[in-house]
Amino acid sequence: MADVERGNRPLSPHLQVYKWPLNMGMSILHRMTGVALGGVTALVAIWFLALAWSPEAFALVNGLMTSWLGWLVLLGGAASAWFHFANGLRHLVWDTGSSFGQRRVQRTAILGLLASAILTLVTIWVAASV
Amino acid sequence: MRYLTDRKRATGLGSARSGTGHFWEQRVSAIALVVLTPLFIFPLAYNMGDSYEAVRAAYGNPVNAIVAVAFMITAFLHFFQGIQVVIEDYVHGRWELVLIITTRLLSAAFALIGSLAILKIFFGA
C-alpha cells in the first residue's frame, strides 16, 4: 500500500462532491423519525396519564399540548409517524429480499414521500374537524 | 485471562447468533405497528383539543382503549429495539451500556404509564 504511486491518480468520491441518492436521505430520515417518535409517544403517554389523573392535571398537560408549540410538536410527530410508517413498509418488503433494483428503490422512495405527505394532510384534516 | 481460549473470550461479545434474533423481534413489532399506528393516530388526532369529558368518553370506548394500550406497549417495545441499534452504531464502551439500559428502562416506564392510564380511564368509564 505505502509504495503505490500517488501521482495524478483519481481520488475516491469525497463526501462533499458526492451526489446524494434520494434513498440515502430516506434512510437517515427513517432513523431520525424513529428516534423522534419515541419522544412524542412519551409525551402522549403523559397526556393519557393526566387524563387518568384529574381534570386539573389534564387541563395543564392538554393546555401545553394544544398550545401553538404543542401543536407544532404534534404535527412533527404525525409527519414523523407517517414517514416512518411508509418507509418502514419499504423496509419490510426489502427484508423479504424483494425490490432492491435501482429503479424500484427510486420509485418506492418517491411513492413513500408522497404517501406520507398525503397521510399527514389527512391527519391534519381529522384533527381540525372537531 | 491466558487460560481462556479465543473462542471462550469471544462468545457473548459478538453477535453469537443473537443478532438475527434481535432483527427478527424488531420485524414482528414493526408488522404489529403497521396495523396499530393508523388505528391509534386517527382517533388521537380526532380527540386532541377536545374537552376532558369528551376525551374520557372516547377512551372509555373498548375499541379505542384496546388499540391505545396495544399501541403504547408495541411502540415502546419497538422503540427500545430500534434505539438500541442506533446507540450501538454511535456510542461505544461504558456509555453504550449505560444508554442502552437507560432507554430500555424508560421505554418500559412509558409503556406502563401510557397503558395503565388508558386502562384506568377504560375501567372508570
Ligand code: HEM
Ligand atoms: C408505523 C409503523 C412502524 C413501522 C412499519 C416501523 C418499521 C421499522 C423498521 C422496519 C425498522 C428497521 C429499519 C432498519 O432495518 O434499518 C424500524 C426502526 C426503528 N423504528 Fe420503527 N416502525 C414503526 C413505528 C415506530 C414507532 C411508533 C417508533 C417509536 C416509538 C419507532 C421507532 C423506531 C426506531 C428508533 C428505529 C431504529 C432506527 C434505525 O435503526 O435507524 N418505529 N422501524
